[in-house]
Amino acid sequence: MSAADGPVVFDPADFGPIPRSAELRRWMRKVRRGKADRTFWQQFEDIYLVIFALAMLGASGGNVVRHLNENSASCANTSCSLVVDYVPFILLPLLVAGMLRILLSVGPVSASRATGFWLLATPVDRGAVLRPAYRLVITVAAVLGALFAVVGFAVFGASLWAVIEATMVATALLVCVACATVWAQQSPTAVKWTLRIADGFLVLAAIAALALAIEARENAAWQESSAETLIATVYGTGTSSGLSLQQQRVLVLGAACLVVAAAAVVMTARSLARLPKQSLVAGGDLLAGMAGAAITMDVSLLADIVAGRHWRTVGRLKSRRGRGERVQAIIHREFRRVLRWPRRLIVGAGLLVVPYAVAGTGYDVLVPIAAGFAGFVAARPLMDGLRSVCRSTGLVRALGMDLKDLRIAMSVVPAGFVILWTLAAGPALGDAPTTFAVAAGILTGVVRQASARPPSYAGPLVASPMGAIPPGLFSQPIRGFDLLLLCLLPVLFGLPPLWCYVIPGIVLAFMFSLRPKTDAPAPPAAPRG
Structure with missing residues (x-):
């Protein structure tokens, strides 16, 4: 076998010496500065605003x-x-x-x-x-x-x-x-x-x-x-x-x-x-996607990017045959999908530390709020299936069901998790009305956020220190948390226990009786006879 058939060996004599990392960074910095179109005072103004905002935030927070x-x-x-x-x-x-x-x-x-x-x-x-x-x-x-x-x-x-x-x-x-x-x-x-x-x-x-x-x-x-x-x-x-x-x-x-x-x-x-190199590049792609999600203020997109990175690293799993038809089959598939990533359940169980820790501090008025937000973070990763359906017109058509029915079916498994989570946090919450209000707020909040439409860029722009921003972006981060706080209002205001059942119950009824606002059309009705 000749030498030409062997492996290729790098010889610095053929290509010159290998450049050092410092030289490469110096060259890239020179190229970037040569293509910069912003003046020094424009950059200084942006830096000044950031430093001033951080100083104000640090001063108020420190106080x-x-x-x-x-x-x-x-x-x-x-x-x-x-x-x-x-x-x-x-x-x-x-x-x-x-x-x-x-x-x-x-x-x-x-x-x-x-x-x-x-x-x-x-x-x-x-x-x-x-x-x-x-x-x-x-x-x-x-x-x-x-x-x-x-x-x-x-x-x-x-x-x-x-x-x-x-x-x-x-x-x-x-x-x-x-x-x-x-x-x-x-x-x-x-x-x-x-x-x-x-x-x-x-x-x-x-x-x-x-x-x-x-x-x-x-x-x-x-x-x-x-x-x-x-x-x-x-x-x-x-x-x-x-x-x-x-x-x-x-x-x-x-x-x-x-x-x-x-x-x-x-x-x-x-x-x-x-x-x-595969891990390094995958992390860079994840950061780029997270930056895009942060710009659009889409919290659900941020969670989807992290979940997509996880499933790409897993590669493939063993498929299992489904059970039942229509709603029963969807519930079974959602249950299997949640079990394929059991670490999310472990993290959700670990978040039970939040209400118990707040209860141990003696600030009882803050326990429902802490439990609501902790339960929201624990239950939100279980709603990936609902979010995929609500943002995919083709998937809704393929399933052949109305989007309202799909939302109810895909919320059964997360609802069971929310019920178990709030029951486990019940001793810290204190009584049954508070527990029900927290559970209803968590469930309606995660369902609303997962079934929300993509950010809207329609309408006139709003001027801000960061530039012109579409008004639809401001409402994106608070979707879901608004219903959580609405369900907790009777608890926070100390209303009678009856109101702790009535107001969250009304919010639950409206959430699952209305069809999600999405661009996906309703499927045609089945022929009769």
């Missing part, structure tokens, strides 16, 4: 957090001290689980299709090309960890040094979580096991929230336990008197967190060259 911290610190009830004790066992597992799932759904390191075609398929150092995206992921993880820790601990009355300690621990923890997701991105098997670990953290947070709710209901303080000793040692409490000892502990803990996080970041950066 609210400060007042809540002062009010919670002055609280002498047993429930207030219990909340500070339980916050680490609820907040930190939720942060870890959420960060693992969000980063793994995106990549976490991603690259555009152009980068994957022109750069990642060449002998250029892949690790150097992906390093800016990796730095962005680590920075976002650190900022989110610090922000959630400051808000989560300060709102419930923790002292200044306890907030500082919690911020350092949470920041280092989420940075290490981001590094772990980058390692997991190198193998599909590692991704599956990492998602299972995320589900385990959700279970831990749910157990801690349930324990907090039980403790608060019984009005019993958690005294002389190992958990309290651990919290006082690592995080500190608002009543700690050894300020100098806390300062020393903050310095030691900060140094340890910095060393651990830096070591994890450096070690993970060396493994960027082993990331597969």
